[in-house]
Amino acid sequence: MGDGCDTEGPTAFCNACGHAWYGEGEEGLHPGRVVSQYKDLYKVAVGNAEVLAEISGKLRHGAQSRRDYPAVGDHVLVDRTDDAGGHAIIHRILPRTSAFVRKDPGNAGEVQVVAANIDTVFLCMSLNRDFNLRRLERYLAIAWDSGATPVVVLTKADLCPEWEERMEEVRRTAPGVEVVLTSSFREEGWKPLAPYLGEGRTAAFLGSSGVGKSTMINRLLGEERIRTKAVREDDDRGRHATTRRELFLIPGGGAVIDTPGMRELGLESADLDRTFEEVQALAEQCRFKDCTHQDEPGCAVRRAVEEGELSRERLESWRKLKKEAKYDGLNARQIEQEKVRTMFAGFGGVKNARNYIKGKNKRK
């Protein structure tokens, strides 16, 4: 085991989703998983039961910022498996392996965790009207930054005879990222998602409204748990309160999270360099280290555009994103890095996946 990891192996398994975690257990406490949140109350899955829980006074007092509070997807230790006698108490949040963060709407300069412990992000794009490669670049940036591994999920394959062309376009936009084709209106049309699901794994669905995320989740769950075409998030503008965000345990093992839309996530922590790996590689050959690729002499990026090696569109979207993403030093990966370090060494999951993809790109 490398990276200075001194853990021997998992010491406990979440009995709700099967996820393994490292570190000491605690006498009398039960591992569970936060499936949804209502203001200061959390719904926690413990085994086959669900309890309503609040956080312990100690946890509250020790919290230095919003990100020290539980989020959907967190593995936590609670004091009971039955809340008939009162709310359960969350005593500890276990180290996160990944986190989606956004700016705290009620607290300038602060971030909060939108969803935690996601292994795979399904970036959903429907093959009809929604198909938009520039938008995909944004989603990719956010996904990489969360620490989870993105997979592009093309939905509504039944509506698009030109799916092969579309897949090829996606592969060019997202080099090294896996691309799958799905349809909720076809028998077993969800099957391509199966390799990313299962015992101990968590996947989140990200994508514009109407691409079919809820329909797909219902298929995976085998029942209509989410009402499709319900109240649209855009309709309650200004109200920060409840946006739909819930973790569902899949009967066959593992879990899925229905993540909020792009607007809620914002772009503040977009990992542009990874999404625009080829731009980044070119930029390294620019004469000036801080080249903005506008009008500096010796700019390798502009040269590549002139020579037709890099599309003008691609450079434009890079510029646009760079402008939008406010690099204020808050980066999801940095935030969680401390907690994550020990986890990764034993898991190998996210880190290995990244290295794998990196290597795959190099070989091209």
Ligand SMILES: Nc1nc2c(ncn2[C@@H]2O[C@H](COP(=O)(O)OP(=O)(O)OP(=O)(O)O)[C@@H](O)[C@H]2O)c(=O)[nH]1
């Ligand atoms: N033809 C076709 N239609 C689909 C498919 N999946 C979903 N739809 C339809 O697309 C519409 C939107 O589906 P939803 O599942 O509500 O989409 P969503 O991404 O969850 O949308 P929000 O809840 O607004 O975020 C519904 O009318 C679905 O019946 C599919 O595979 N093929």
Ligand SMILES: [Zn+2]
């Ligand atoms: Zn340059």
